Amino acid sequence: MTTAISKLAFTSTNEAAPAVDLREALLQGQAPDKGLYLPDRFPTVSQDELRTFRGMEYHEIAAAVIGKYTEGVLEPKLLAQLCREAYDFPVPLEHVYDRVHVMRLDQGPTASFKDFAARMMARLIGHFIAEEKRELVILTATSGDTGSAVASAFHGVKGIRVLVLFPTDEVSNRQRKQMTTLGENIRTVAIDGKFDDCQDMVKRAFTDSALDAIPLSSANSINIGRLIPQSVYYFYAWSRLTKDMEPLVICTPSGNFGNMMGAVFAREMGMPVKRIVVPVNENDEVPVYLRTDRYSKIEPSRACISNAMNVGNPSNLARLAAIYGGRIDAPGNVHRQPDLEAMRHDFFAVSVTDEATRATIKSAWEKHKLLLEPHGAVGWRGFQSYIDEEPLGDLPAVVIETAHPAKFPEEIERTLDLSPDVPVSLSKLDKLDEDFDRMDADYDLFKRYLLANYTG
Numbered sequence: 001m002t003t004a005i006s007k008l009a010f011t012s013t014n015e016a017a018p019a020v021d022l023r024e025a026l027l028q029g030q031a032p033d034k035g036l037y038l039p040d041r042f043p044t045v046s047q048d049e050l051r052t053f054r055g056m057e058y059h060e061i062a063a064a065v066i067g068k069y070t071e072g073v074l075e076p077k078l079l080a081q082l083c084r085e086a087y088d089f090p091v092p093l094e095h096v097y098d099r100v101h102v103m104r105l106d107q108g109p110t111a112s113f114k115d116f117a118a119r120m121m122a123r124l125i126g127h128f129i130a131e132e133k134r135e136l137v138i139l140t141a142t143s144g145d146t147g148s149a150v151a152s153a154f155h156g157v158k159g160i161r162v163l164v165l166f167p168t169d170e171v172s173n174r175q176r177k178q179m180t181t182l183g184e185n186i187r188t189v190a191i192d193g194k195f196d197d198c199q200d201m202v203k204r205a206f207t208d209s210a211l212d213a214i215p216l217s218s219a220n221s222i223n224i225g226r227l228i229p230q231s232v233y234y235f236y237a238w239s240r241l242t243k244d245m246e247p248l249v250i251c252t253p254s255g256n257f258g259n260m261m262g263a264v265f266a267r268e269m270g271m272p273v274k275r276i277v278v279p280v281n282e283n284d285e286v287p288v289y290l291r292t293d294r295y296s297k298i299e300p301s302r303a304c305i306s307n308a309m310n311v312g313n314p315s316n317l318a319r320l321a322a323i324y325g326g327r328i329d330a331p332g333n334v335h336r337q338p339d340l341e342a343m344r345h346d347f348f349a350v351s352v353t354d355e356a357t358r359a360t361i362k363s364a365w366e367k368h369k370l371l372l373e374p375h376g377a378v379g380w381r382g383f384q385s386y387i388d389e390e391p392l393g394d395l396p397a398v399v400i401e402t403a404h405p406a407k408f409p410e411e412i413e414r415t416l417d418l419s420p421d422v423p424v425s426l427s428k429l430d431k432l433d434e435d436f437d438r439m440d441a442d443y444d445l446f447k448r449y450l451l452a453n454y455t456g
């Protein structure tokens with residue numbers, strides 16, 4: 001069969017929904033069978049093309065990598081322009097010792113790695129709905145970082161209104177201000193409840209036929225539009241840290257496993273990877289699964305100081321399992337075991353306690369002058385466990401720091417007696433006015449709020 005343009009097809013991890021193209025996968029978010037979209041094959045980056053990345057800037061690598069997924073749905077020229085706009089900030093690779101680097105994904109407008117995906121996804125979705133003259137209401141629940149990254153990324157995008165629900169007492173002042181000071185097409189509601197309440201309200205709204213008149217869409221980490229851009233920084237790290245076709249050791253502190261899935265995508269596309277280290281906090285369901293072959297989610301999730309990783313049933317486990325031939329659904333039922341032996345070979349999963357996280361903030365600073373916030377400290381500690389078991393030799397390694405230390409200063413101040421420098425993106429928030437609504441954790445109230453504000 002020959003076609004003029006080879007569009008990539010996206011299928012659901014639940015295996016019971018029709019295949020769609022990237023545009024539909026992005027706009028739908030979740031597949032109709034409640035599974036998650038994955039490309040039915042991974043596009044490849046040849047060794048020659050990989051070599052060219054060494055001389056390219058970040059946004060150029062982004063256009064090259066993402067372009068393999070957007071073929072047939074987006075003009076390469078336009079994609080290049082969107083990448084230039086989205087990635088207008090530095091991506092520091094901090095040398096720690098030997099060939100070990102920490103990649104700081106914290107220079108975007110909300111100072112966490114979520115900016116990388118959210119800024120690209122906002123531009124892609126904004127473009128697709130403008131083409132179709134459609135409008136969307138992006139509804140998202142957040143425990144802090146997702147909501148701010150999504151709100152910032154969609155701020156000012158035509159045709160899109162964003163509504164973020166956050167738990168009143170569970171987000172930091174800075175995280176709240178990142179969402180509540182934007183205005184225009186961004187609206188925020190503080191829910192007097194827990195993050196789980198916010199998420200339940202959002203989930204119910206998506207399945208409530210009384211709200212069919214509102215074009216609701218989700219922008220959380222289940223959207224394939226979040227994962228594809230998250231493979232780009234692994235290619236970038238590889239292009240800067242390796243020689244020839246050397247494999248890279250990658251270490252990504254994880255919660256919902258969206259960030260680490262970016263590394264899996266890069267590897268599936270042909271980037272040489274030695275092993276992917278996935279440290280988690282005390283929510284250890286994935287390391288236990290790989291050790292025992294039995295998956296059992298943790299409910300409710302355990303509250304740790306690396307709070308953006310307090311996930312007891314990672315949504316991207318469905319995707320990871322699918323890549324290894326298995327099928328796991330959203331509630332965490334294993335319908336078909338993935339190839340666990342292959343997963344143990346490819347991944348090193350390890351749980352890090354809060355106590356060890358605090359000790360690591362201290363030791364990384366004292367030993368290497370490496371300043372880490374709790375999520376990055378989980379990563380660094382997990383990396384130490386990995387090299388204890390499988391020494392690096394002279395291979396290069398990259399450990400991901402997912403947020404700016406000034407975003408989570410409390411533990412650093414407690415442990416190190418120093419205050420991290422505050423980047424402008426965060427300090428300017430102090431002077432801005434906040435605007436948000438407040439609501440009890442009551443679905444009927446929320447439904448009336450949606451109908452009042454988003455119909456007609």
Ligand SMILES: *Cc1c(COP(=O)(O)O)cnc(C)c1O
Pocket residue numbers: 112113114145146221253254255256257258259260308309375402403
């Ligand atoms: C969201 C987040 C994580 C976890 O990323 P996943 O893709 O869910 O694994 C880690 N650190 C920070 C700072 C985050 O905001």
